Every structure is written in C-alpha cells, then in structure tokens.
Amino acid sequence: MQEDSDRSPIGDESMIIPIRCFTCGYPIGAVWEEFVKRVRAGEDPAKVLDELGIKRYCCRRILISHVELVREVMYFTKKS
Numbered sequence: 001m002q003e004d005s006d007r008s009p010i011g012d013e014s015m016i017i018p019i020r021c022f023t024c025g026y027p028i029g030a031v032w033e034e035f036v037k038r039v040r041a042g043e044d045p046a047k048v049l050d051e052l053g054i055k056r057y058c059c060r061r062i063l064i065s066h067v068e069l070v071r072e073v074m075y076f077t078k079k080s
C-alpha cells in the first residue's frame, strides 16, 4: 500500500462526509471543510463546532469522529 504518513487523522478536504446528520437530519456536510481547516490550524474543535452552529451532540459526533476511507477504497476500483 502507498505510504500516507503525511495524512491528517482528521482527514483532508476531499473527504466524503455524510451530507446530513444520521440522527436529526441537520445538514452537516456544508461545514465540514471549514471545520477541518480550522482544527488543522490549531483551534479547539469544541469551539469551532459552537461557532459553526453545530449544537446537538448527534451532529457533533459525526464531524469529530469522521475518518476518511475513500483513499483505501480507491485501491479496489476497477481500472479500465
């Protein structure tokens, strides 16, 4: 497998995040890129989520715990 040591544990901007919260349906996909950018810049994730208006813990857990797996899946795509 290809080395991905430069990858952030919170993913990158090409991530696939759920568009809406699984539990309440609030649209969370729109704030993902800003969330990642600000957390990478060193801001406190809890404060960033507050400022982005993500109040419910059902939505917060998705953004905080999301792990990007698309690069791993890409190894198994059909080459044409």
Ligand SMILES: [Zn+2]
Pocket: 021, 022, 023, 024, 025, 026, 056, 057, 058, 059, 060
């Ligand atoms: Zn929610």
